[in-house]
Amino acid sequence: MSPATASDPASESAPARLETEGRPADGRQRVALLGMPNTGKSTFFTRLTGAHAQIGNWPGLTVDLMQAQLELGGQPALVVDLPGLYDLRGYSEDELLVRGFLESTRLDLVLVILNASQIDRQLQLVLQARSLGLPVLVLLNMADEARRFGLTIDHGALSRELGLPVLPISAKYGTGCAEARAAIEARLSCDTPPGRCLDPARFLLDDLALDAALAPLLAAAVRLPERLKDRTTRRLDAVLLQPLLGLPLFFLAMFLMFQGIYALGVPLQLGLAHGLERVGTELIRPLLAGLPPFLGGFLMDGLYQGIGTVAAFLPVIFLFFLAMGLVEDSGYLSRAAFLMDGLMERLGLDGRSFVLSLMGFGCNVPALLGTRVMRSSGLRLLSMLVIPFSLCSARLNVFLFMSAALFAPRQGATVIFSLYLLSFVAMIVTAALFKGSFSSDEPLVLELPPYRFPTFRQMLNRAWCEVRHFWFWSRRFIILGVVAIWLMNNLPMGVAPASAGTLSGMLGQALQPLLAPIGINPKLTVALLFGFIAKEIVLGGLAVIYTQADPLRLGQALAQDLDWAQAYSFMIFTLLYTPCLSTVAVMRSESKNGRFTAFAVLWSLLLAWVSSFVFYQAVLWFRG
C-alpha cells in the first residue's frame, strides 16, 4: 500500500469526481464478480481469466484485489474479483469496501455468483444488486451439487421473474463456463452505458421489501427438498464432529498430514540441494575463476549458496499448501473452528483464531492478514499476538535440518513433534496471560459448507500461487540477509571468514553474557541475529558461518560443535522469537499500532529466552 492512498476506502467520497467520466480513458470494459463467501467465486474467476490474474491495487481503493486484463468479445476488459460478502448493507470491512467500489466505479457488467443449493437465501444479494440499477448477470454455481442435493431450479422462469439473465455453471468442473463466457461477451458487446450507483444506502431494500420480493421468485422457479439430500456430509459430520471422537480425529489428521509432507518433502529438498550444489561447483565456479577472490567468494559462497539453500525448501512449502488447500476447500477447516471454539472462547479467542493459527503453520504472514475477518480490535490484536508462535514452514526447515544433524532418525520425528506441541503451549500461555488486556464480545457465526473434494487442478493451482506469493515476498529479505551475513562474516578484509576477528564474531562475543546461559555460542548467536530478518536465511547463514556449503558436511560440523541440549535450546529460541521481519511489517500495517507491534516483538523475545533458559539449565542440572 502506498502512503499516498492510505486513507480509509469507506470514507473516500469519489462520486463527484467520477460522475463526469464516461468510458475509462483506456477504453477497457469493467467487469466485477460479486458473491457471498463459499460460492466458488474465485474458482470461476480463475476459469474466466486463466493465467492473466494478478493481485493489484484498484485505483481509488487501498486494498489489493485480484484482477485480470483479458479480451472479452474482441474488446479489452478488466475483470475484478470483489471480496465475498453477505449483505450490501453491512458494515464489515469487506462490505464497506465493496460498497465503496460500486459507488466509485462505472461497471459494464456485474457477475453475481450464487451457490445454487443455497439459492433460498442467496438470491437476496441479486435483488440488492438489481435495486442499485447495476447491469447484472446471475451465475448459479455448483449447479451439479444443487441437483444432487434435491433442488430443482427453473432457470428460464427465474430469469423471467428477475428480468436478468441466469445461467447454471460448475466452476469446479467447467460445465456451463463456455456458455457463461459467451453470455458475458454478448452482454458486453451490446452498447449499454456502464452503470454506477451514486448512493447505495438510499436504494437498498429493507428486510421486509426483500422478503416480499424473494417469496414469489422462489415460488415461481425453485423447488426445495424437505431437507438437503446430502447423506455424505451428514454421515461424515456424525463422526468428525462427535464430541469425544472429533478432536482426537482432528489432531490425528493433522499429524498424518505433517508426516506425509515430510516423508515426501525432505527427500525432494535434499535432492534439489544436491543438484544446486553440483550446478554451483561444475558450472558457476569455473565462470567466476577470473574474478578477484573477495568478489568471487561473495557471489559464489554468499549469494549463490545462500539462495540455493532457501530455494531447496520450496518443495516442502508447495506440499504444505497442497495439503492445507485440501483441508480448507473440503470444508474440514470450518469444522475445526467448530470443534475448538469452546476452548478458544475461554482463551479470549474464537474458532477463527484457531484456524488462522493453523494456517500460520504454513506461513505466519497470510495468517496475520487473515485476522481482517474479525471486527473487534481486541480479538484481532490478541490473535495477532498468538499467531506468530505457529511453527511456520521456514522454521520447520531449520528444525528438520538440525534434528537430522544432531539426533538419530527416530528421535528426530519426536523432536519435531515436541516443537509443534511447544508451539501450541506458547499460544495458549500467551492468550491466557493477555486475554484480559484485549477483551472482545464479537459474535461468531460461521457457515459449515457441505464436504467437497477439490479437483487436483484446483489444488495444484492454489499451491503454485502460494509458493509464487511466498517467493515474491521473501526473496528481497533473503537476498538482503544472505548478503549481510556474508559481509559480516568476511569483514574486515584479511581476517579468516567467520572467525572471532570478523564483525559477526565480535557481535557474537559481545552477546555471550546474555546467551551463554541458554547454551547459545557466538556462532549460533550470529545465526539468530539473521534469523530475525527471516528464518529462511538461518541455514544459509549457518552454511557460511561454518564454511560448509554441502548440507551433509554442514550437519557434521554442527554435530561436532554442539551437543544435543544446545541444539534443542537453539531450536526453542528459534521457534519462539520473532518469526521474521515480514511478520513484523504486516503486524505493524494491520494493527496500525507501533506500540503493540513493539510489545509483540519484546514478548516473543522474552518468552523465547525464558523457555530456552529453563530447558538448558534443567539439562545442566540433571547432568550434575
Added chain:
Amino acid sequence: MGLPPLGPVPTLAELAVGRPGTILSVAAAAGLTQRLSALGLSPGRNVQVLRRAWWSGPLHVRVGMTELMLRRSDAARIAIEPCESGV
C-alpha cells in the same frame, strides 16, 4: 451489545437437538441481526439444532439449505417457538 438476554421465552440455545422450531424474534445488535438474517436466521424461518460442541462450545444449526455454527450466547438472543410434532 448492551441488550438484555431474552426473558422466559425459549431460545435457540435451549432448543433440544433434532427438534424443529420457528424463529419468533432476534434481539441482537444491528450488525449481528443483519449477519444472522443474511445467513437465513430471521423471524419466520424454521431452524433445527443438529448438535452441540463439547465444553459449552457452539451449536451446529440448520436453517433452510444452510448449515452454520453459532455460539450459545448468541443463540440465546434468538427467540424460538418449538414445533409440537417432529416434522
